[in-house]
Amino acid sequence: MCGCIFCKMASREIPANILYEDDLCMVFEDINPQAPIHLLVIPKKHITSLNDAGDEDGALLGHLLGAVARAAKEKKIDGSGYRTVINTNAEAGQTVFHLHIHVLGGRRLGWPPG
Numbered sequence: 001m002c003g004c005i006f007c008k009m010a011s012r013e014i015p016a017n018i019l020y021e022d023d024l025c026m027v028f029e030d031i032n033p034q035a036p037i038h039l040l041v042i043p044k045k046h047i048t049s050l051n052d053a054g055d056e057d058g059a060l061l062g063h064l065l066g067a068v069a070r071a072a073k074e075k076k077i078d079g080s081g082y083r084t085v086i087n088t089n090a091e092a093g094q095t096v097f098h099l100h101i102h103v104l105g106g107r108r109l110g111w112p113p114g
Contacts, residue, residue, distance in 0.1 A: 004098045005098075010026055022067075025041060025044060034104060036106030037077055038102065039071050039102070040103070041067050041101040045057075050086055051088055068103055081109075083103075085113070087102075
């Protein structure tokens, strides 16, 4: 694992409130929630951003989306609705440079988001 905060969470060097984990990814609660339910889905493999995902990561990216759906169902927001967000690079709001998917729900979300 690399030295980034999400890699440290994946390797258990830093604690996280983990809701789901398998060999490829983990889902945990965001420490600065922007909605009543705000989860992060990360690959255990360090990928800096979506721009850095290669062709070989296609199955992993699909797996992450499956984890999103599983987490939404577990948190009971699959029926009411939820938003997924992947910020890519600083101007889009990426602050941790390890690919991650935000899962937001538990209230009506406005549009446009930015």
